[in-house]
Amino acid sequence: MASTFGVFGGAAGMTNQGNLTLISGDIGTTAVSTTVTGFRNNKPGCTYTVVPGVDEGVVSGNINTAPPPPTGPCVSEGTEDTRAIAIAARADALTAYNTLAALPGGTDPSAGNLANLVLAPGIYKAAGGTFMIQGGNLTLDAQGNPDAVWVFQMAQTLTVGGPGAAFPQSVLLTNGAQAKNVYWQVGSAAIINAGGGGTVVGTIISQAGVVFSTAGSVILTTLEGRALSLTASVTMVNTVINVPAP
Numbered sequence: 001m002a003s004t005f006g007v008f009g010g011a012a013g014m015t016n017q018g019n020l021t022l023i024s025g026d027i028g029t030t031a032v033s034t035t036v037t038g039f040r041n042n043k044p045g046c047t048y049t050v051v052p053g054v055d056e057g058v059v060s061g062n063i064n065t066a067p068p069p070p071t072g073p074c075v076s077e078g079t080e081d082t083r084a085i086a087i088a089a090r091a092d093a094l095t096a097y098n099t100l101a102a103l104p105g106g107t108d109p110s111a112g113n114l115a116n117l118v119l120a121p122g123i124y125k126a127a128g129g130t131f132m133i134q135g136g137n138l139t140l141d142a143q144g145n146p147d148a149v150w151v152f153q154m155a156q157t158l159t160v161g162g163p164g165a166a167f168p169q170s171v172l173l174t175n176g177a178q179a180k181n182v183y184w185q186v187g188s189a190a191i192i193n194a195g196g197g198g199t200v201v202g203t204i205i206s207q208a209g210v211v212f213s214t215a216g217s218v219i220l221t222t223l224e225g226r227a228l229s230l231t232a233s234v235t236m237v238n239t240v241i242n243v244p245a246p
Helices: 080-102
Strands: 005-009 014-017 022-024 026-032 057-059 063-066 122-125 131-133 138-141 150-154 158-160 171-174 182-186 190-192 199-206 210-212 221-229 234-237 239-242
Touching: 005 022, 005 080, 005 234, 005 239, 026 080, 063 080, 080 150, 080 182, 080 199, 158 199, 171 199, 190 199, 190 221, 210 221, 221 234, 234 239
Parallel strands: 005 026, 005 221, 014 234, 022 057, 022 239, 026 063, 122 150, 131 158, 138 171, 150 182, 158 190, 182 199, 190 210, 199 221, 210 234, 221 239
Antiparallel strands: none
16 A cells, blocks of 8 residues: 555655655655645645645645545545545555564664665665765665665664755666665654755655755755655655656
């Protein structure tokens, strides 16, 4: 169920600031519709606290929340059916999180900072509890195998970008690597390129939320994957999220 979601905001919803945010796929939360702000999709009347031309993120798929509907004309969302979809998606995300966290054999390739590394497929575990990509990009090398998988396990935070807000970093794919085969299991929160910019790949499943960019930034931040939070909200500022094909 969670595979169709580009963003999931746990039990706290999600917010968008900016007019450039675009989510391919569904978004959702187990909370009520009013916890989703700054989004619309193509269903008649289904807008979620949008400021037209200012804070108006576009979702290509469904927006799944608990009742009530976000607006009177929106009869297909904010229903018991969409609540059930959100609950099922959260359960799927939790199962995936626990599975990723339990995988054995993870190693820390460089004391927590993955910048400037070229990593073969494998399981990587942050010895100090945190992973960061600061001071350079991370490259994932599939070595010609399109089914190659990377799992990054961390008990605490994931931070991409920096040092400082002015230095966005990216995760690069090479030699057949695919975004759908990259997973980030985050024990607390993920912060993705606080100053805007950069491209990250993979499915991020966090316990305590995901934050993309910073209010006021007009530089696009991109995720080729999914941002799934089990409890806290997901915050986006001019963020593009493309859900990988199965």
